Amino acid sequence: xxxxxxxxxxxxxxxxxxxxxxxxxxxxxxxxxxxxxxxxxxxxxxxxxxxxxxxxxxxxxxxxxxxxxxxxxxxxxxxxxxxxxxxxxxxxxxxxxxxxxxxxxxxxxxxxxxxxxxxxxxxxxxxxxxxxxxxxxxxxxxxxxxxxxxxxxxxxxxxxxxxxxxxxxxxxxxxxxxxxxxxxxxxxxxxxxxxxxxxxxxxxxxxxxxxxxxxxxxxxxxxxxxxxxxxxxxxxxxxxxxxxxxxxxxxxxxxxxxxxxxxxxxxxxxxxxxxxxxxxxxxxxxxxxxxxxxxxxxxxxxxxxxxxxxxxxxxxxxxxxxxxxxxxxxxxxxxxxxxxxxxxxxxxxxxxxxxxxxxxxxxxxxxxxxxxxxxxxxxxxxxxxxxxxxxxxxxxxxxxxxxxxxxxxxxxxxxx
Amino acid sequence: xxxxxxxxxxxxxxxxxxxxxxxxxxxxxxxxxxxxxxxxxxxxxxxxxxxxxxxxxxxxxxxxxxxxxxxxxxxxxxxxxxxxxxxxxxxxxxxxxxxxxxxxxxxxxxxxxxxxxxxxxxxxxxxxxxxxxxxxxxxxxxxxxxxxxxxxxxxxxxxxxxxxxxxxxxxxxxxxxxxxxxxxxxxxxxxxxxxxxxxxxxxxxxxxxxxxxxxxxxxxxxxxxxxxxxxxxxxxxxxxxxxxxxxxxxxxxxxxxxxxxxxxxxxxxxxxxxxxxxxxxxxxxxxxxxxxxxxxxxxxxxxxxxxxxxxxxxxxxxxxxxxxxxxxxxxxxxxxxxxxxxxxxxxxxxxxxxxxxxxxxxxxxxxxxxxxxxxxxxxxxxxx
Numbered sequence: 200x201x202x203x204x205x206x207x208x209x210x211x212x213x214x215x216x217x218x219x220x221x222x223x224x225x226x227x228x229x230x231x232x233x234x235x236x237x238x239x240x241x242x243x244x245x246x247x248x249x250x251x252x253x254x255x256x257x258x259x260x261x262x263x264x265x266x267x268x269x270x271x272x273x274x275x276x277x278x279x280x281x282x283x284x285x286x287x288x289x290x291x292x293x294x295x296x297x298x299x300x301x302x303x304x305x306x307x308x309x310x311x312x313x314x315x316x317x318x319x320x321x322x323x324x325x326x327x328x329x330x331x332x333x334x335x336x337x338x339x340x341x342x343x344x345x346x347x348x349x350x351x352x353x354x355x356x357x358x359x360x361x362x363x364x365x366x367x368x369x370x371x372x373x374x375x376x377x378x379x380x381x382x383x384x385x386x387x388x389x390x391x392x393x394x395x396x397x398x399x400x401x402x403x404x405x406x407x408x409x410x411x412x413x414x415x416x417x418x419x420x421x422x423x424x425x426x427x428x429x430x431x432x433x434x435x436x437x438x439x440x441x442x443x444x445x446x447x448x449x450x451x452x453x454x455x456x457x458x459x460x461x462x463x464x465x466x467x468x469x470x471x472x473x474x475x476x477x478x479x480x481x482x483x484x485x486x487x488x489x490x491x492x493x494x495x496x497x498x499x500x501x502x503x504x505x506x507x508x509x510x511x512x513x514x515x516x517x518x519x520x521x522x523x524x525x526x527x528x529x530x531x532x533x534x535x536x537x538x539x540x541x542x543x544x545x546x547x548x549x550x551x552x553x554x555x556x557x558x559x560x561x562x563x564x565x566x567x568x569x570x571x572x573x574x575x576x577x578x579x580x581x582x583x584x585x586x587x588x589x590x591x592x593x594x595x596x597x598x599x600x601x602x603x604x605x606x607x608x609x610x611x612x613x614x615x
Numbered sequence: 616x617x618x619x620x621x622x623x624x625x626x627x628x629x630x631x632x633x634x635x636x637x638x639x640x641x642x643x644x645x646x647x648x649x650x651x652x653x654x655x656x657x658x659x660x661x662x663x664x665x666x667x668x669x670x671x672x673x674x675x676x677x678x679x680x681x682x683x684x685x686x687x688x689x690x691x692x693x694x695x696x697x698x699x700x701x702x703x704x705x706x707x708x709x710x711x712x713x714x715x716x717x718x719x720x721x722x723x724x725x726x727x728x729x730x731x732x733x734x735x736x737x738x739x740x741x742x743x744x745x746x747x748x749x750x751x752x753x754x755x756x757x758x759x760x761x762x763x764x765x766x767x768x769x770x771x772x773x774x775x776x777x778x779x780x781x782x783x784x785x786x787x788x789x790x791x792x793x794x795x796x797x798x799x800x801x802x803x804x805x806x807x808x809x810x811x812x813x814x815x816x817x818x819x820x821x822x823x824x825x826x827x828x829x830x831x832x833x834x835x836x837x838x839x840x841x842x843x844x845x846x847x848x849x850x851x852x853x854x855x856x857x858x859x860x861x862x863x864x865x866x867x868x869x870x871x872x873x874x875x876x877x878x879x880x881x882x883x884x885x886x887x888x889x890x891x892x893x894x895x896x897x898x899x900x901x902x903x904x905x906x907x908x909x910x911x912x913x914x915x916x917x918x919x920x921x922x923x924x925x926x927x928x929x930x931x932x933x934x935x936x937x938x939x940x941x942x943x944x945x946x947x948x949x950x951x952x953x954x955x956x957x958x959x960x961x962x963x964x965x966x967x968x969x970x971x972x973x974x975x976x977x978x979x980x981x982x983x984x985x986x987x988x989x990x991x992x993x994x995x996x997x998x999x
Contacts, residue, residue: 267815267914426967427967427969428967433906433910433912433913436692436695437689437692437952437968437971440685440688440692441685441960443688444684444685445681457912460912461911465910465911468825469835470829489911489912491819492820
């Protein structure tokens with residue numbers, strides 16, 4: 200009996216220890232909890248000093264902060280955080296406390312909707328900078344729509360995001376029905392591909408962009424040798440074997456780097472020599488870590504070019520690096536610009552409302568009313584759907600096993 | 616553990632090389648070879664026949680040449696996947712043989728092996744020590760590391776989560792196993808997050824493993840695939856020796872047959888069960904390392920799908936039966952890879968590789984309807 204009790208005690212002590220460890224400096228486990236006080240603290244002192252305290256305004260970023268895609272999601276969060284710290288002053292001068300709350304949607308539609316419901320329930324939340332994944336943003340924005348909560352996406356490229364014509368949902372990046380065809384045009388016109396083989400990840404984003412690629416490729420006269428969806432993350436052998444037999448000029452992968460990188464690596468392992476092209480889901484330094492030297496020669500299209508492609512982003516990149524000791528990647532800049540648009544819109548909504556706290560609807564329409572906003576990613580105007588009137592599209596190539604690739608082509612395309 | 620019940624009880628005293636001893640060791644290997652070749656031949660004939668019947672596709676592609684051209688590669692890939700499943704399945708089947716319960720935490724034991732292997736290899740590559748290593752030594756080192764940690768974790772799990780429940784109703788340890796499974800997943804995620812700030816781990820490239828042998832255009836085999844198959848066969852031989860020809864094995868078999876009687880005969884039942892977990896866990900760990908080596912990217916949730924597949928393999932082979940588990944793994948690996956490789960060729964993309972599991976499990980259901988005890992099994996039935 201004694202022995203048993205001792206073991207029970209030991210187990211208890213172990214559990215407690217784990218709990219303490221979990222609440223401690225777990226960096227990836229609990230970033231929102233760790234980051235919130237940082238954003239909130241400096242605001243307290245001036246708020247107390249301000250003559251009139253009219254309440255709190257919360258702005259949030261929603262992106263995957265844990266899981267395979269957290270590398271991209273973290274960028275959005277940090278970009279947004281930097282924007283809040285730098286540009287909250289005008290709103291605080293109007294007598295409000297600005298609080299930034301990063302949220303984690305885990306790149307999962309279920310979690311995204313749950314987070315959206317939580318945000319809608321908090322009356323102080325007036326602006327959402329997110330999401331990363333179209334498949335998460337589409338159901339989540341249904342929740343925002345019912346509450347008129349403004350959401351501006353720094354990353355979602357699926358046409359459905361804005362094609363639903365919701366007054367509160369906008370984005371500052373391009374669309375898959377331009378990005379996919381742009382990839383196909385590049386493959387067929389510039390790389391002279393005659394045959395293509397398409398793999399996608401069965402999500403709204405991956406399959407969507409893959410289908411636009413297929414349509415355009417067929418229109419341009421290329422032969423589509425295969426069109427396959429897979430949720431596989433490790434063993435791509437059975438998918439690669441038919442590709443090898445078909446020997447296409449180009450393999451297009453519609454999806455995210457966590458699958459794309461492994462697929463690319465195993466393809467090269469199996470001596471498949473076809474040119475590899477993917478959409479902006481591959482646009483992360485992680486793909487180089489996963490695929491290693493296999494990444495050399497691969498192309499990707501993106502709606503968010505590398506910082507070097509934007510003349511105005513150099514200072515921002517330096518500031519980002521010194522602040523977070525991390526290199527800024529494309530979505531960091533877009534997360535930053537989105538949050539700045541949000542802050543500008545909130546400010547003008549407060550002013551329009553006679554200094555009183557604006558409703559969510561007022562903020563949403565103020566977002567759309569933003570004219571000629573000079574962001575680091577370009578000048579942004581929204582059209583009636585919420586798309587940017589002109590968006591940039593890039594084609595990049597990995598010349599060596601280093602992220603980001605070098606820009607091969609830049610296109611400015613008006614929203615369809 | 617059926618194959619071993621005929622094992623010679625006096626073999627040990629008669630010396631290592633008695634003919635019976637050799638039969639204990641190598642008969643399962645022969646059976647394995649027959650089933651591997653048999654499955655490969657049957658499935659190849661089926662796809663080739665189908666390709667002959669539906670020879671031209673609507674877009675004018677000759678299916679027969681297409682099918683034939685990738686066939687050797689598909690067979691090799693099937694074998695590799697099959698051997699990985701087989702090694703994981705051994706852990707399920709051994710525990711079932713002894714305790715008659717399904718250790719659902721085994722998929723996490725497998726994952727821990729994969730993570731340990733990755734971390735050892737990553738640490739070595741960060742210390743720039745990879746080049747100086749003899750490749751053979753390196754393989755043995757990472758497999759040994761994975762086996763040691765996984766085996767120990769399995770023993771601890773048994774001690775903490777299963778032994779106190781040994782006399783409880785059968786469903787109770789099952790629930791405990793599911794709990795342990797979740798616990799281990801998130802424990803590994805937490806530890807990796809604290810230590811490395813990332814829990815998606817990629818096996819670094821070891822140049823000497825990335826080499827490959829090419830046989831013309833149709834087939835090339837990477838060293839990694841050969842390592843997986845050879846390691847799996849060596850493990851099976853070692854396991855057969857351990858269970859069939861040593862005192863430890865005899866005690867495990869005795870406990871599997873009848874726990875109460877075994878204890879009356881002076882066998883330490885707790886020790887025999889702990890040993891079962893140690894051996895099964897170590898095999899799972901080795902499988903994890905090989906899986907990571909072959910498929911490169913792993914995470915704390917990697918274990919789930921291969922675990923479920925391996926459990927299925929164990930049932931297909933006849934749960935409780937060691938050779939059966941191996942055969943089940945091989946057959947499942949073949950069904951899955953053939954399905955994934957050929958479905959889209961025959962359906963012109965309407966049903967692609969993502970339907971491989973439906974095909975594989977559909978066939979499994981049919982097999983189990985006609986052979987409810989599994990391919991070789993005898994233990995399954997009223998209890999499973």
